[in-house]
Amino acid sequence: MNSLATALCSVVVVLGTLPFFSYAQLDPYFYNSTCSNVHSIVRDVLSNVSQSDPRMLASLIRLHFHDCFVQGCDASILLNDTDTIVSEQSAPPNKNSIRGLDVVNQIKTEIEKACPGIVSCADILALAAEISSDLASGPTWDVPLGRRDSLTANQTLASDNLPGPSSTLDQLKSKFITNQNLNITDLVALSGAHTIGRAQCKFFVDRLYNFNSTGNPDSTLNTTLLASLQVICPNGGTGTNLTNLDLTTPDTFDSNYYSNLQLQNGLLQSDQELFNSTDADTIALVNSFSSNQTLFFENFKASMIKMGNLGVLTGSQGEIRTQCNFVNGNSSGLATQATSKDSSQHGMVSSM
């Protein structure tokens, strides 16, 4: 009997530690002895940049997501076009849309001064996402570290794997669950990042004038929001004007994204799908996160850590890039392209 109890206890202990095993390759203390001030370097740059550009915090959270969903969190999104690289930055979900490449370079420059050749660009993206959440009053977590940088990029995969703003719930599930092995809670929690940041009109203008080729607006869109969006995004306009993803608290990381959905105030179709579809699971999660911000934050942290673990390179895989926009040994004479690719100004600021 005693040995049975011991055996059961061992099973429980082993099962209880399994989640740690699945993240065992990465470690929040990875740079403790090699670059102990890496966190404060990233924080200093972001505190500074966000004073003049509060939106940058949102842009960096998104950059980590767009990195992780394409061949894993390996900084492949940062690679510029060269003779051998077809940049992910030109894939439709990224082109004229992602921001913050210059800020990542600024962070990397500061880190290289303090600890040359130690910290990967993929880890900088993960750290920048967490510190951005913190600076926007969102949740904080210990970021598992030790990722290495890819030697390749995959533009086709960027086009295929990144979800579009007109996605139906089935399409979102296919991108998050089928392709990445995440679950429905991850989908709803991670979408909550749309509690901060901006979107360009072109990503939701179909909802304002000609939804699903009906010649009419999306009938589910809150009519007050519809009227104000029609002013910001004129029919036939350039599509580059900007509006807030969260119309209530645009730069504060909170649970209002979910209460917006309950009032049909989701900006993107893909947002509103989480509440309007017939999937009881996503509706229940939206309701829970709307009424309990702590629950949202706990789930967001867990899902960000899970997302940050997707397809990571560790050990002797990949490399630690010297310059985040180029694989090592392939940046001579190309360094100027890194700064000319500054994407911080995409979209025109609306009157908001």
Ligand code: HEM
């Ligand atoms: C669920 C599927 C998702 C879709 C269809 C989607 C789509 C979009 C689109 C179209 C924009 C506006 C981009 C622009 O106007 O240039 C945007 C912005 C943003 N997305 Fe998502 N997204 C999704 C999930 C996520 C996830 C999982 C995260 C992070 C965990 C995220 C973080 C953000 C942030 C913070 C912004 C604002 C960026 C800024 O202001 O620069 N999104 N997203």
